[in-house]
Amino acid sequence: MRRILLMAQREFTENARTKSFWIGILLFPVMLGLFMIVPELLERTKSARRYAVVDQSGWLLEAVEEQITITDLAGALRTAAARHREGKTDTTAIAPVLQPIAGVLAGLSDPELAAVATAIVHEALPAGLPDSLAADVTHHRAAVWRWWNTLPASSVKGFAPGSSRERYVRVTPSGTAAANQDSLGRMVGDGALFAYFVIAADPVTGDAGSRYVSKNLTDSDLREWFGNLASTQVQVRRMAQEAIDPAVARWIQTPVRFEPRKLSGEGKEETVNANDRLRQWAPVVFVYLLWISIFTVTQMLLTNTIEEKSNRIIEVLLSSVSPVELMAGKIAGIAATGLTIVGSWMLFFVLGTRYLPGLLGAGPNVDLSGLANDPVYIGSFLMYFLLGYLLFAALLVGIGSVCTTLKEAQNLMGPVTIILIVPLLAMIPIGKDPNGTLAQVMSFIPPFTPFVMMNRAAGPPTGMEYLLTAVLLIVSIVAALWAAAKVFRIGILLTGKAPNVREILRWIRAPVGLVPQRRQ
């Protein structure tokens, strides 16, 4: 036992000195960090798209602009209201001009805020606003309107995050260029404009002649955004023309939605939120991590065994320890290495989800910390890493012991790789149906058990299933290690051509203490 620990310790120290060990440890936090930071950064660094519009209809652009202003202003009011509710009331959070009414705004619903914005832009009070509010709006309207129109682009982000001004800026080309589509085309060509729109003379009757011109047609955000706004305005005109009540039109267009509900363990219906969907798919990510870690760590064991064998160091070792001790030492040493890597991943995961959003000063789109604190995920991940590793370690250490070069090992690795690929293929189907027949059957096939059971964590499987599959897996691990030991003690001293599978099977069947014959 002491020797096994010595060898394991040596193995671990040697691995810990390699670059790939540290790359392996840092890979995950770097990926996690990128996953959380990059979308944020991309959003921040995205420059506003400049566009121009040639309006041949004479009214649509104006209507769209008004709609944009109302939407953005409503957004600004919503932000002010939300911040007031959170108690952030200094002038960097809420513009001075909004300070006096922020308290009132905080008490309003989103549609009411939109109505206030409309009132400010139209300089008229729409129906349906309470009288007390009407007085406030009338009193502050002009000042807010002036503030909004003179707000520099650099401040928009601070007071109205998410406003369309951040993303799209309409440019009004001066002089003759305005009417001349050729010169607009040149501006798109040299990058002064991202795109320009041509609105046909009569969009209400039909859209013939309306165009969107850009060099970049894969990024359709601008086209869709402006197109939706224009459609809305055209629909308003069409409804007016046909004397259709807009409320009626909206009602007719309302689709039938089936709200997804999840059935809880107690048989109650629960509403599904973003976190539930995350929980449903998080196992897939964990399976993938599990797969990568088991694959790389067992690969480490394989190369390591072959290296030691081709290094001729094996015989010196065998003069001090028995082959089984040697094998156990190797497997334990690499297990320690692997556990350190995946353990640090999980630690980064828990710490990262807890503290990284705070450091970034922004909440992530999805809340990962609930996942990080759930023992079903992290606990079973570490458990199944260890069990999966041991099973595949037995296979690979056996293969490694009979090969003298990595190339030889590749041939014998073929079947193992195929076994390893199956759970990857089954990952999505099992993620969709974690307690289905496929999932249940595959849980009981030992080489798949770790991956499939991890995959099913969202189900989750019953305690009985956990127990039975674990027993079956552990029994196969013991059997595999026993067979590996038999192959190892013969194979490790072999030089020259690797034995074929039939020969290896004969070694496994032979009683302990005998070296079966090797046909030349």
Add this chain to the structure above:
Amino acid sequence: MNLALDLDKVSKAFGSVRAVNAVSLEVPYGCIYGFLGPNGAGKTTTIRMIMSILYPDSGTVTVLGNPNPEAVKDRLGYLPEEKGLYKKMKVGELVAYFGKLKGLDGRTANTRAVELLAQWDLADWLDKTCETLSKGMGQKVQILSTLIHQPDLVILDEPFSGLDPVNVEIVRELILTLKRDGKTVLFSTHVMEQAEQICDYLVLINKGEAVLNGTLAEVKSRGDQGIIVDYDGDGSIFRQIRGVSRINDAGKQAELILADGTDPQAVLAQLIGKLTIRRFDTREPSLHEVFVRTVGGTSDA
């Protein structure tokens, strides 16, 4: 009888190949025992059975008085023919590591590693990785790894192969030192001159069988008397000499084995005038001669 090593009719077969066939061997304490034999004779297999890396099919192996060789593994030192080092490991750590595997506690192993490396002029390499060592230095480090736990029985498989003359001298000195310290050394080689120079006992293994076994003198007495001739000229002349049964001609030096009853003076008389003779020496047969004759004889049979 008090023996460091006692093999009794040990056999080992790999499939249909009998690698070792009923080899018996008695190695007294404190001697240097030479394991001779051509490549593939079964030397390494025998050694592996002594080290309990392999188990004999039949026969018994008693090492240091213990019929279970595995129990005394920690008191054996083994330098295999194919030697290897962990390339990325530091030299000092490596030597200490092998000591620890042999049951030394951490502190003793570390101090001894430092001492040994200093003794062997390798102090500068203590903290360098093994891949920086030259071949000769690597060999030295391997030998130190074999000896750090001060084994009672040291087994060296081809310790001289691949060494330059300076290092050969160092290893030879080491073997003699071990003997002076009361250790038992068993080493295999196929270079007869080396065995002849330092061995107290010899065993000649051929085709898995111990064909000659005993003290150096006993082994040599099995051969016929010979003459060493240092000469310049055409060596083919030796074939015309009467009374010579065998010739080992190396070009500048030849060993002539005399048929029974031949007078060396008669041979000398025949050579004079035909070759420039620089030395003419009667002596017992060289080990090489015994070896070639024995092995050649059995392979003819």
